[in-house]
Amino acid sequence: MRFIDEYRDPDAAAGYAxxxxxxxxxxxxxxxxxxxxxxxxxxxxxxxxxxxxVTLVHGPGCPVCVTPLEEGRAEVENQYARAVRRDGNQPAQQLVREVFRVVPRKWRGVGEIPQSGLALARPYQSFDAELRFGIAGHTADEPTECCSGLIMQGLMKPRECSAFGTRCTPEHPLGATMVSSEGACAAYHHYRRLDIPRQEAEVATHAD
Ligand code: SF4
Structure with missing residues (x-):
């Protein structure tokens, strides 16, 4: 199938590696x-x-793409340059500015980040569920043993969490990164839970 098969060519993949x-x-x-x-x-x-x-760390999950972290350098790079211009979609931005205002937001596993979220602007507040149902400030805190905040910041891998695959599974998730089917813990549980981690495999190989 066009645009699928080209990316599933083992010889090409080995060549890139x-x-x-x-x-x-x-x-x-x-x-x-x-x-x-x-x-x-x-x-x-x-x-x-x-x-x-080359070490890959799994970030928070958001359409920003790949961020190199090296020598204190942290940047957001536009990986869709053929379609996304630096100025972006101006009419859409104007609408967002009209309908929303920037507010501090609490992020699961990370905490509050100033100016990181959007709330409805005053003319649209009658549609704001937080005000209408009195649920502003409602939080869903992770259990203390859940390290999803560290995983979303790239400081830990899912298998390093002691609850991974035992007390925390996709059927009974403890944290955001297992709740979401796109989360890093869910990905490792789906594809890697039975694998021997690379470092352990290397130690075992050298011991032979
Ligand atoms: S495996 Fe579960 S408990 Fe551990 S960090 Fe991931 S979501 Fe949290």
Whole structure:
């Protein structure tokens, strides 16, 4: 199938992996921040094809794409440059400015971030469910053993959580990254829960 098969060519994938090994001369940490990317990476083992100097961390899940984190550099890069201009969609931005206002928001597992959310602007407040139903300030705190905040910040991998696959599963999720089918914990549970982590496999190989 066009635009599918081209991306499922094992020879091409092996060629790209070899090329990446050739040109990688220093450590890189890359955060993918879209849950769909996390699932594709874990499902197809893209992270295991990469050279050991390249570490992928799974970010919060949002359509911003790949963010290199190196030497204090943190940037958002537009990976859709053929379709998305720097100024963006002006009529849509004007509508968003008219209907919404910027507010602080609490993010699950992360906490409150100033100016990180949108609420309805005053002329539209009769549609605001938070005001209408008196649920402003309602929070859904994660249990203390859940480390989803660290996972969303790329500081931990799902399998490092002691509840992963035991007390926390997609059927009985404890945190946001297992609740969402696009979350990193859900991806690892779906595709990797029976795998031996790479470092353990390397230790076992060297011990043989
Ligand atoms: S496995 Fe469950 S408890 Fe552990 S970090 Fe992920 S969502 Fe939280």
């Amino acid at each position: 070899r090329a990446l090994r050739r040109i990688t001369t220093r450590p890189w940490t890359l955060m993918e921040v879209c849950g769909g990317q996390t699932h594709a990476i874990v499902k197809f083992g893209v992270d295991e094809l990469l050279p050991p100097e």
